[in-house]
Amino acid sequence: MSDVHVYYTSDSLFRGPFGIDIKNPEHFSVENSQLSADSSGETGLLTSVTSKEDNVKHQIQLSFVMYGVKMAKDKSRAYLVLTDGEVQSVAIFKPFIRVLRGPLMSEFKVMLSNVEHVVRLQNSPGTDGSSVEIHNIVDIKSQQNKELAMKVDTDVSNQDREFFTDLNGFQVHRHCTLDKLPLQANYYHAYNGIPGR
Known part of the structure; x- marks a missing residue:
């Protein structure tokens, strides 16, 4: 119930x-x-x-x-x-x-x-x-x-600033946040169910 x-x-x-x-x-x-x-x-x-x-x-x-x-x-x-x-x-x-x-x-x-x-x-x-x-x-x-x-x-506590994202149940992708990169390079996007970076 x-x-x-x-x-x-x-x-x-x-x-x-x-x-x-x-x-x-x-x-x-x-x-x-x-x-x-x-x-x-x-x-x-x-x-x-x-x-x-x-x-x-x-x-x-x-x-x-x-x-x-x-x-x-x-x-x-x-x-x-x-x-x-x-x-x-x-x-x-x-x-x-x-x-x-x-x-x-x-x-x-x-x-x-x-x-x-x-x-x-x-x-x-x-x-x-x-x-x-x-x-x-x-x-x-x-x-x-x-x-x-x-x-x-x-x-x-995430010293390496890593995060992992699920690619539609198929794979898990590793990402790192890096200060030397511009803002858009540190974002993870999902558009119409299709992940990208």
Whole structure:
């Protein structure tokens, strides 16, 4: 049996056979047998992940940022970020949040102005149950000459500044953040499900 919680919305939006709990929490979490993922009730974004095996908790701060694009001969396009200045934080305050907890998976979906943000934990004893999946569906049609990015800050000690990305379940690619490279070379893009660098 699954349960659904909806935050920051009117109960008049929902009718039918499903029991839906409507609250305005300070924080909430989803979990499986291996992990617990905690989030801010105010923004809906991930704040920490705890491994149940060793009870190690990692602090995480997710945010969305927006860049303006350079209006020059070379322009931003798929796989290429050419910014016109400093990053701007995207303000988030009490978005619509749906939390689903069930026997196969648990997830929360956050509806932001330009992003449908989903964090999912598979209820599986295998390796797929030991990771946090994050999916973003981005719509910036209402924006002119803007780039949107998800920023991840953690307390994980990463001396070599390495990160790994999944290539559509086929391969895992290793990337390094390097100060000598321009901004666009340190970004990882996914366009129509096709990852690139």
